Amino acid sequence: MAVLITSPSPSLPPPASSVGVVGWLRANLFSSVLNSVFSLIGLFIIYKTVPAAINWAFIQADWVGTTRDACTSDGACWVFVGVRINQFLFGFYPPSEYWRVVTAFSLIGILVAWLLVERTPKKGLVGIFTIFCYPVIAYFLFYGGAFGLPAVETHKWGGLMLTLILATTGMFFSFPIGIILALGRRSSMPVAKSISVVFIEFWRGVPLITVLFMSSVMLPMFIPENMQIDKLLRAMIGIIFFQSAYMAEVVRGGLQAIPKGQYEAAEALGLSYWKSMFFIILPQALKMVIPGIVNTFIALFKDTTLVLIIGLFDLLAVVQAAFADPKWLGFSVEGYVFVASVYWVSCFSMSRYSQYLEKKLNTGHAR
Amino acid sequence: MIILSEIMTATQIEQNDPNDVMVELRNVNKWYGDFHVLKNINLKVSKGERIIICGPSGCGKSTLIRCMNRLEEHQEGDIIVSGITLDDDLKHIDTVRRDIGMVFQQFNLFPHLTVMENCCLAPIWVQKQPRKEAEATAMKYLERVQIADQAQKFPGQLSGGQQQRVAIARSLCMNPSIMLFDEPTSALDPEMIKEVLDVMIDLAREGMTMLCVTHEMGFAKTVANRVLFMDAGEIIEENEPNEFFDNPQSDRTKLFLSQIL
Numbered sequence: 337m338a339v340l341i342t343s344p345s346p347s348l349p350p351p352a353s354s355v356g357v358v359g360w361l362r363a364n365l366f367s368s369v370l371n372s373v374f375s376l377i378g379l380f381i382i383y384k385t386v387p388a389a390i391n392w393a394f395i396q397a398d399w400v401g402t403t404r405d406a407c408t409s410d411g412a413c414w415v416f417v418g419v420r421i422n423q424f425l426f427g428f429y430p431p432s433e434y435w436r437v438v439t440a441f442s443l444i445g446i447l448v449a450w451l452l453v454e455r456t457p458k459k460g461l462v463g464i465f466t467i468f469c470y471p472v473i474a475y476f477l478f479y480g481g482a483f484g485l486p487a488v489e490t491h492k493w494g495g496l497m498l499t500l501i502l503a504t505t506g507m508f509f510s511f512p513i514g515i516i517l518a519l520g521r522r523s524s525m526p527v528a529k530s531i532s533v534v535f536i537e538f539w540r541g542v543p544l545i546t547v548l549f550m551s552s553v554m555l556p557m558f559i560p561e562n563m564q565i566d567k568l569l570r571a572m573i574g575i576i577f578f579q580s581a582y583m584a585e586v587v588r589g590g591l592q593a594i595p596k597g598q599y600e601a602a603e604a605l606g607l608s609y610w611k612s613m614f615f616i617i618l619p620q621a622l623k624m625v626i627p628g629i630v631n632t633f634i635a636l637f638k639d640t641t642l643v644l645i646i647g648l649f650d651l652l653a654v655v656q657a658a659f660a661d662p663k664w665l666g667f668s669v670e671g672y673v674f675v676a677s678v679y680w681v682s683c684f685s686m687s688r689y690s691q692y693l694e695k696k697l698n699t700g701h702a703r
Numbered sequence: 704m705i706i707l708s709e710i711m712t713a714t715q716i717e718q719n720d721p722n723d724v725m726v727e728l729r730n731v732n733k734w735y736g737d738f739h740v741l742k743n744i745n746l747k748v749s750k751g752e753r754i755i756i757c758g759p760s761g762c763g764k765s766t767l768i769r770c771m772n773r774l775e776e777h778q779e780g781d782i783i784v785s786g787i788t789l790d791d792d793l794k795h796i797d798t799v800r801r802d803i804g805m806v807f808q809q810f811n812l813f814p815h816l817t818v819m820e821n822c823c824l825a826p827i828w829v830q831k832q833p834r835k836e837a838e839a840t841a842m843k844y845l846e847r848v849q850i851a852d853q854a855q856k857f858p859g860q861l862s863g864g865q866q867q868r869v870a871i872a873r874s875l876c877m878n879p880s881i882m883l884f885d886e887p888t889s890a891l892d893p894e895m896i897k898e899v900l901d902v903m904i905d906l907a908r909e910g911m912t913m914l915c916v917t918h919e920m921g922f923a924k925t926v927a928n929r930v931l932f933m934d935a936g937e938i939i940e941e942n943e944p945n946e947f948f949d950n951p952q953s954d955r956t957k958l959f960l961s962q963i964l
Contacts, residue, residue, distance in 0.1 A: 600774050601811035605825035605877060606800040615824055619815050699815055699857040 393673070404664060416667040417674045420658050424674070427494015427649050436485065437497050440477040444470060444504070452689070471508070490568040494649035496678065498568075502575060502640040502650065507633050509576045514583025515622075519613060521584065522591055532584070539581035545642050547574040552646035571643050579636045586628035590621030623697050630690035634683045651675055723750040724783075725881055725912045726771060731780035733766060740766050741777065742936040748881075753913045755923040755944070758933035759959055764916045767933070768883045771914070772803045785880065801829060804874030808886040810866040812858035818845065818869050819854040822876045830877065837876070844872040848902050864895025868902055875906075882906065884915040918963055920948065932956045 353359060365375040396411025399418070407413035417424065426434055447466045450456050478501065481487035493501070520532030539547070551570040559565070594617055602612035622629070644653035655671040658664065726748040733741040740763045748754060756764045769775040770782060773789055773796045782789040784799045813821050822841035826832045832840070845851040848868040850861075858866050867887055874882060884903065888896045900922050907913060907926040917923065923930055923944055930947040932940040932955075940947070940956045948964075951957045 595809075595811075597807055597809050597811035598813065601805075601807065601813070603774060604772055604800060604803075604805040604807075605873070606797055606829045607825060608797075611828050615828065616813055620813075623815065697815075699859055 404667075412670050412673070413667055414670060416658075416664050416670050420664075423495060423658065424651065424654055425496045427498055427654055428492040429488060429494070429497065430486075430492070433480070433486070433488055436477045436480070436488075440474045441497075441500065444474070490566055493568065495654045496651045498643075498648060499637075499640050499651045502572060502643065503637045505572055506575045506579055506636045506640070510579035510583050510632075510636070511629070513576065513580035515587050515618065517580060517584035518587035518591055521588055535577075536581045536584050539577050540585070542578075544575070544578050544639055545645060547578050548642055548646050550574075567646065568648060571646060571648060575636070575640065575643075579632060579639075582632050582635075583629070586625050586632055587621065589628065590623075590625035591617065593624055594621055623694075626690050626694050626697075630686055634686055637683060637686070638679060651678060724748070725750050725752075725785060726914070727781075727783040728771075729781045729783075731770065731777050731782060733763075733770065733775065733777040733779075740936050741770070744780070744938060746931070746938070748912060748914065750880075750912055751910045752928050753907050753911075753926050754915070755927040755930045756914065756916045756933060757918055757920075757923070757930065757959075758939075762933040763936040764933045765885050768805075768885060768914050768916055771881075771883060772800050772805055774805075801877060802879055803881045803883060804877060804879035805883045806867070806870050806874055806885065806887045808889050810858070810863070810870045810890070812866055812870055812873070814858050817855050817857055818850070818861070821858065821869060822873045825873075826876050840878075841872070841876050844875045845869070847875075847905070848872045849898075862895060863891045864898045867891065867895075867899045871899075871902055871906070881912045881914070884913065884917065886916050886918075888917065888919055920964060924948065932959065934959070 353362065366372040392411045394411075396409045397414055398407045398409055398411065399414050400406065401415040402419055404413065404415070406415045422431065422434070426437060429437060444466075447462060447470060450462050451459060451466065456462075476482055476485065478493070479487060479490070517532045517536055520528045521536060523529050523532070548571055551574040552567055555570060556564060598616055598620065599612065602616045607615065640650055641652045643650050644656070649657065652675050655675050659668045659671060724747050726746070728744050728746040731741055731744040732739070744767060756767065758764050766775055770777045771784060771789075777789075785802050787795050787799055789795060789799055812818075813824070816824065819838065819841055822845065823834065823837040826837040826840065827834055842851060842854065845854055848871055850865055850868050850872070853861060853865060853869075858869065861869065871887075887903070888899050891899060896919070900919060903913070903915070903922070904926055913926075915922075915927075927944045930942060930944050931938050932947070932951075932953075934955045940951065940953050942952075947956075948960065951960055
């Protein structure tokens with residue numbers, strides 16, 4: 337029997353059971369008996385925990401006040417965080433100089449936003465300013481000692497401010513150093529290659545906590561009294577070297593994923609090694625390893641909490657120190673929840689941005 | 704499709720001075736570890752000559768042309784391109800690479816750059832051309848390979864045949880005097896081979912010096928001055944194309960031709 341259709345059939349709406357709320361529930365939660373059981377267990381756990389948590393953190397919580405007497409309800413006592421917020425943010429930085437920290441962070445916030453948001457003009461110029469001028473400005477704002485700004489010694493730095501300084505300098509330096517090390521490790525020059533391999537394997541082979549300990553306790557024994565380097569600077573260098581080694585291996589993964597043909601095409605066109613790396617290989621390799629790079633950044637951000645063992649008061653250390661205040665005994669849960677939320681919001685933002693970046697940079701070359 | 708007689712006339716018009724040697728290989732030997740991949744290769748390519756290199760897989764034909772722009776290093780003998788001897792001197796290598804364009808089997812376009820950026824990158828950063836000029840040149844060659852309308856797309860959005868034509872345009876943007884083609888149609892779907900070959904035939908008509916590794920025998924008959932047959936690292940037979948295909952001399956050539964034709 338032959339078939340002949342002379343006019344197209346009308347498109348009918350899909351059956352009600354496959355669209356809308358019912359369709360979604362059926363596809364995602366109740367697609368089989370086993371999945372339905374798991375869904376119900378999951379819903380039960382959510383029902384038992386989430387409302388209680390919200391109740392504790394928001395509904396029953398106490399927000400205003402200056403002493404612990406303000407905390408009368410059963411919920412969280414955010415007053416504890418509130419009265420100590422300056423210390424949590426700035427450590428022991430003199431309150432009269434807070435504006436310097438705020439200025440420095442606002443400036444970098446504006447610069448980074450300028451670079452990240454699409455369609456802002458003069459990105460190149462702003463980028464150069466951020467890389468070369470901002471660190472100098474930030475140094476004088478934070479440390480002072482020039483332009484009429486009184487010097488604030490680094491042992492007074494603390495709290496979120498110290499965490500952010502450690503994390504951003506760590507990222508800022510470990511990224512380029514990591515790239516150089518990765519290129520070195522894949523180099524055909526024996527000297528460059530062995531230096532990179534030894535550096536990477538050494539720093540990757542020791543725990544960060546040991547690195548920090550060595551930098552603060554052992555190192556001063558080996559260098560003369562009058563040449564002592566600032567403790568914060570030593571910790572920073574330790575973190576930078578440590579994370580550079582990880583970054584190098586992440587970048588190397590990307591370099592190895594680039595087909596040999598890309599190197600050959602660049603060579604055949606007469607591009608020099610550095611030009612072919614800069615224009616051809618690294619843009620593709622780095623794009624490929626964005627998840628790995630952000631992973632390392634997130635790890636670095638959280639690893640900065642380890643500086644508390646060498647007596648630097650980062651956010652976590654400052655909050656923990658506040659638990660010992662006899663006027664505020666028993667509020668450690670609020671303190672830890674506060675610290676955890678700050679870390680979580682920061683890390684989650686980085687993660688989201690990396691996903692956005694991956695989508696934006698996708699030129700559909702995976703064929 | 705280009706008519707054969709047209710090509711012949713074109714060939715006759717630009718009669719070449721045989722002394723105008725573009726590429727010369729003297730007793731070139733190359734090993735991959737213990738494997739002797741090129742055995743005593745001697746070859747002279749004159750200006751405007753079009754040479755087809757064929758032979759069974761693994762015979763060293765790709766290696767031969769890749770030695771000419773130093774993508775591979777030879778261990779013995781001399782390779783002289785446009786009067787410059789290829790040795791360890793990076794300046795020599797750079798100069799030779801600027802003068803030789805290469806088209807690869809896998810296209811090797813840069814996937815993160817648009818077609819236009821692919822074409823302009825080397826002229827701007829190697830030859831220091833102003834961007835405007837480089838873009839104008841690129842547009843000229845993109846038009847010539849009939850892909851100018853895709854200039855702002857990324858390579859991943861083009862078909863294989865289109866990508867290979869972009870790759871040819873990218874090489875031409877460097878204004879090379881010699882073009883090397885390493886199996887340019889082998890990775891293409893059958894219906895796209897012709898569009899690439901047409902571009903290459905067009906290039907041959909303009910008198911470009913070309914060395915082409917290919918198994919497209921129709922193309923070889925249409926454009927080649929000479930066909931080289933390689934086996935086991937040696938040039939076994941070398942002849943004018945019609946003679947080569949109609950009257951092969953060595954048994955290995957006969958066997959090879961019986962397998963591919």
